[in-house]
Amino acid sequence: MNFLNKAPGFYFIVMMCCIGLYRCHDTIDSPGVADVDLTHIPYQPIPYLPDIPTGFPALEQPVDNPMTIDGIRLGRKLFYDPILSIDSTISCSSCHQQPKSFTDQLDFSPGVSGNTHRSSISLLNVAFQYHGFFWDGRAATLELQALQPIENVIEMGESWENVETKLRRNSGYQSDFRKAFGIESASMINRDLATKAISQFERTIISGGNTRYDRFVRGEIFLNDNETNGYLMFFNVDPVLPDAQCGHCHTAPLFGTTDYFNNGLQESADLEGFADKGLGAITGKASDNGKFKTPTLRNLVFTAPYMHDGRFTTIQQVVEHYTSGGKFSPNKSAFLNNLHLTESQKSDLISFILTLTDSSVLTNPAYKNPF
Numbered sequence: 001m002n003f004l005n006k007a008p009g010f011y012f013i014v015m016m017c018c019i020g021l022y023r024c025h026d027t028i029d030s031p032g033v034a035d036v037d038l039t040h041i042p043y044q045p046i047p048y049l050p051d052i053p054t055g056f057p058a059l060e061q062p063v064d065n066p067m068t069i070d071g072i073r074l075g076r077k078l079f080y081d082p083i084l085s086i087d088s089t090i091s092c093s094s095c096h097q098q099p100k101s102f103t104d105q106l107d108f109s110p111g112v113s114g115n116t117h118r119s120s121i122s123l124l125n126v127a128f129q130y131h132g133f134f135w136d137g138r139a140a141t142l143e144l145q146a147l148q149p150i151e152n153v154i155e156m157g158e159s160w161e162n163v164e165t166k167l168r169r170n171s172g173y174q175s176d177f178r179k180a181f182g183i184e185s186a187s188m189i190n191r192d193l194a195t196k197a198i199s200q201f202e203r204t205i206i207s208g209g210n211t212r213y214d215r216f217v218r219g220e221i222f223l224n225d226n227e228t229n230g231y232l233m234f235f236n237v238d239p240v241l242p243d244a245q246c247g248h249c250h251t252a253p254l255f256g257t258t259d260y261f262n263n264g265l266q267e268s269a270d271l272e273g274f275a276d277k278g279l280g281a282i283t284g285k286a287s288d289n290g291k292f293k294t295p296t297l298r299n300l301v302f303t304a305p306y307m308h309d310g311r312f313t314t315i316q317q318v319v320e321h322y323t324s325g326g327k328f329s330p331n332k333s334a335f336l337n338n339l340h341l342t343e344s345q346k347s348d349l350i351s352f353i354l355t356l357t358d359s360s361v362l363t364n365p366a367y368k369n370p371f
Contacts, residue, residue: 056206
């Protein structure tokens with residue numbers, strides 16, 4: 001039968017079904033529910049006790065954002081929800097993917113309107129970072145870090161005003177925010193609470209503590225000869241072997257630092273000649289130009305390509321760069337010089353770095369997409 005010959009009642013039924021499907025997909029209620037009372041929903045916050053591996057530092061939590069079970073649950077949901085972007089295509093997890101140790105394994109991370117000019121940095125052990133976030137340190141706290149990508153025109157391209165409206169009108173999020181923060185009405189859902197929740201979840205992304213290195217430190221296993229040689233050079237503990245200069249910036253047990261360095265990636269005759277000024281663009285200090293955050297070496301095997309611009313595709317290339325001393329610039333780190341490592345020594349150094357691999361993080365169900 002020709003569809004155009006259907007009775008008028010048929011079109012009404014089809015229209016109502018489409019509306020129903022739309023409402024089920026978006027779980028958005030009528031515009032007037034933004035002020036709905038939520039006090040009938042129980043608010044019983046349960047503190048979250050993080051599982052910190054032996055030898056790791058204590059986890060410092062913000063006084064105004066203590067971790068709770070429901071806060072983390074909400075943060076995990078927001079982390080994976082593309083509702084935060086203008087066209088519902090990009091979420092936090094788009095650039096920080098669990099199977100890739102919370103990177104995206106791309107040289108430049110994509111957003112709603114093209115590629116960014118930086119590679120995504122791993123969120124592994126981000127809870128222990130207290131001196132700025134992003135490669136250039138432009139966010140002072142993890143909460144501020146979660147705030148910025150939403151309104152970045154390249155990354156998520158949305159406004160926080162629109163995000164707040166979408167969350168306030170979503171019955172599921174109304175309940176989630178009530179349980180996490182004890183708000184009394186949907187109108188109290190805001191960016192401050194949303195970023196606090198995301199930060200709570202991100203602070204749970206901690207190494208499992210069972211890498212070969214961790215087990216070695218606890219006295220449970222011995223490293224093999226190649227790993228041992230790499231360990232001795234990494235930390236410069238054997239005067240017979242050369243100092244690989246790694247341990248100055250990648251300090252144990254996190255194998256990163258909270259500081260920023262010029263690691264010889266960009267050549268410049270003076271302090272103003274850097275194509276990407278990094279930290280200097282944020283602080284306004286010429287001496288900071290060309291400096292970038294030191295990322296963790298834990299799970300390095302899962303986070304290629306490497307450096308802030310993803311220029312190196314293999315760990316071997318990274319080692320070659322550092323052993324060569326890098327490119328000249330006035331404020332290049334004093335730790336970079338031509339190390340004259342043999343090919344065997346370079347191989348041993350990589351063998352040790354691979355002992356920092358923890359594949360359990362990639363499959364931990366606590367970090368998975370909840371949808």
